Amino acid sequence: MFGTSGIRGPFGETVTADVALSVGRALATHGADRLVIGRDPRPTGSLLADAVSTGAREYGADVLRVGVAATPTIARSVDWYDAEAGVAVTASHNPPADNGLKCWTDEGVAFGEERRERITEIVRNDEGEPAAWDAVGTESARGAEARCDGSGRSDATERHREALVEAVSIQDPPSVVVDVGNGAGGVTADALRELGCDVTTLGAEPDGRFPSRPSEPTAGTCDALATHVAATDADLGIAHDGDADRTMAVDDRGRFCAGDELLALFAGDAVADGATVVAPVGASLVVDDVVEQAGGRVERCRVGDVFVAERARESGVSFGGEPSGAWIWPHQTLAPDGPLAACKLAALVAREGPLSQQIAALPSYPVERDQLPVAAAADKNEIVEAVARRAAERYEEIDERDGVRVETEAGWFLVRASGTQPLVRVTAQGRTEDRTVALTETARDLIDDALQTA
Structure with missing residues (x-):
């Protein structure tokens, strides 16, 4: 039922309202008395979020809706609003016909294998039972966007913006182009502006059909961003996927940056104190060389942001990431936070100089x-x-x-x-x-x- 990225696949086949209803019931049965639910802007997201909420409330859990929001916003909200679990209704970087459900703990970590298996078992065995008529759960919302009408900013998104601004300091703010890709990552542009950056946006209007480009940010899909940066005096380009758990980048010359290059730069910056960096088994030798030169060490893990997060929560780890664009700073959050990565990268450019020069200084191995x-x-x-x-x-x-x-x-x-x-x-x-x-x-x-x- 669950993969490492939750339940994900074609709407109406793998992902249905029945599945969402069952997951809501199972989370309540598993002990979630309070549940946070948010979604990316896909057209099917609203009804799936409704189904999760209905199932959870039917079985006695209270629900807090945060509306259209980035997945890292939803993951952080579980702790912010004293909930036991959260559900992001999203298919992340998949095409618009897909959707999915990703469950989060109160630590901001995606459900691990044990909890995924337990939820699956509850669903398959039809465990649990509805609450009494006078004990069903309640539903509340945070802000205009939480009413799922797409307007305004939810309280959760505002809180995420405040957390980003508090976490990052930029002395000489660069000019940044943010390609939101019609997804849920608009909080990035808001945070960068408050940090003093000159920000231009592409695909900023949330639209789960992703009309401006495919949801996954790759060299092939981010040509408009690359062209815009190259043709202007912008210092940096940022690209998110549909739910903004991923961040990729374009340098000041309009070149799309490889994931291993960004991993090496983030890792080298994070291990100045000799800490450990977590990277998947397929990460480049460049990461090892940069981290070792900075006095740190690389710890390998399985491919998947949930495995990076599980290792990153341990003592002595300052950063974890995947070349796919999932970046985790455990002292801030254990969820891959694309907006945080964007702000961190803007600060790195402001402090260390043009991204193109920083990447050129990295070793290169075939x-x-x-x-x-x-x-x-x-x-x-x-x-x-x-x-x-x-x-x-x-x-x-x-x-x-x-x-x-x-x-x-x-x-x-x-x-x-x-x-x-x-x-x-x-x-x-x-x-x-x-x-x-x-x-x-x-x-x-x-x-x-x-x-x-x-």
Whole structure:
């Protein structure tokens, strides 16, 4: 029922009002006496939020609606409003026909595997029962936007803006173009303006059909942002996905920045005190080099912001991130906070100079990526397990937290089952082209051996 990013898929198929109603009931049954619900601007979001609220109230929980809001706003609101859980009705960077439900704890962490499984069990076993007629839950709203009419700003969004301004200081504010992508991330522009930045927006009107560009911010979808920055005197371009849990960037020359480059810059800035940075198993060697030079160390985790957050909550961690655009500063929030990342990046540009120059100063190592289609989802897992057995025979130490990651003196390679498709993915990186090619060939050889026995 749940993936690591919650329930997500086509509306009317994977995600229905019945599913949303059941999740609301299950959260109340699981002990959420008070629930925060918000949504991105997709056309189906309002009715799904209504269904979650109806289910929760039917089973006795009180509901606070924060309306159209960024997912990090919703995640923060669980604690702000003394709730036990929150639900973001969003499909994040997926196309507009999709929608989803992502559940949050009062620590601002997405539900982990244990809680996801428990909610699934409650739904499947039809556990719990409706409250008595005089004990059903109440529903209240925070601000005009919380009435789901799309106007104004909710109290929760205003509180998020205030938190961003308090968390970041910018001495010489840069000029920033914010591509909201018709999503829920307008709070970024508001916060940057209050921090003194000259802000221009693109796609600022919330519209869950995403007419200005596809929801996912990539080099291919952010060409309008890149063109605008290059043609003006802007210092920085910011791009969010539909629910603003992701932030990507365009530098002052109009070049879309790779996720590993941003990860390295954020990480290097955050570990000046010698702390630990959390990064997924597929993150670049550039991150390791930058963090080690700053006196810190990199701790690897499984791919997925929930796994970054779970590790980031531990002592000594100052930052965690993924090249996909999910960035976490645990002393502020354990949710990936795209607006916070945007403000942090603007401050970094103001303090350290043009983003293009900062990226040019980073080491650059070649990366090779490949993928192997398989017949069925079960096959990809069997192949990766067989690769792990073969790799254990060759290498003294392998990392099996998420696929099979092998580090050598030449670099590293990763063989991993896709989380969403019937594919086995291969990533390899060395400090030279020859080493990268050799590591890729080694990984492919292991897969070929595995295919003969899987």
